[in-house]
Amino acid sequence: MPRKLTPGELIIATHNDGKLHEITALLGPYGVTPVSAGQLGLSEPAEIGTTFAENALIKARAAVAATGRVALADDSGLGVAALDGAPGVYTADWAEKRSFEGGPGRDWYMAMGKVEGKLAELGADVDRSARFFSTLALVWPDGHHGLFEGSVSGSLVWPPRGQKGFGYDPVFMIDGDTRTFAEMDPAQKQKIDHRADAFAKLVAAVF
Ligand code: ITT
Secondary structure (H helix, E strand, O other): OOOOOOOEEEEEOOOOHHHHHHHHHHHHHHOEEEEEHHHHOOOOOOOOOOOHHHHHHHHHHHHHHHHOOOEEEEEEEEEEHHHOOOEHHHOOHHHEOOHHHOOOOEOHHHHHHHHHHHHHHOOOOOOOEEEEEEEEEEEOOOOOEEEEEEEEEEEEOOOOOOOOOOOOHHHEEEOOOOOOHHHOOHHHHHHHOHHHHHHHHHHHHHO
16 A cells, blocks of 8 residues: 655755746645755755666655655656657756856856757758656655656747746746747646646555
8 A cells, every 4th residue: 555645844845946946836735834955954965877767766765865854856858759868868968057157157148048959950941859767766764755746738939938937947838829829827737737747646546
């Protein structure tokens, strides 16, 4: 029988505020109070896995090791069909700025431009379909864990549109809609995105 999560504080092993907002909203109805690794000042582990599941487990286990408490991590990314699933597990890496580009940090417009540049090389009628993926890892202090995977299908637009959301939201349009995720009200996006899909599976298992 899957292990249940008891109400109270839950460590969210993320330093990404966009994710934290979505996870906080998703957890709202379940009596769980999120406390993030960023808020606790925990260091970020190296994400050396080659799958979303491996990296989600790395992040959740690092937070459990640092706090001795149950932790939830999300590893997510964008897979572009015409790029054989890239950037995939390396989605955040494509946004990393090098020192000659203005110091450490992430530039999402650069990352979206990189994806678009690679699509443009494949021609004007390139397949623009893409998927967002999320894997949630929930890890208990005794090592027990659960993994929950979600995804949504859509297509990439160019130029980027919208000011809401985070990351690659301005170029992703979910199937059946004409707005990018960054043009949607965040409360609506977080009900239908890849994280919500993974979260529904988590909820069914642990609450
Ligand atoms: P943590 O590891 O601290 O949680 P991160 O930003 O490094 O944060 P990932 O390694 O999982 O997270 O990288 C996934 C990237 O994919 C992330 O930085 C986002 O920019 C992008 N991404 C994931 N979910 C997204 C969403 O809902 N909308 C837009 N971009 C998203």
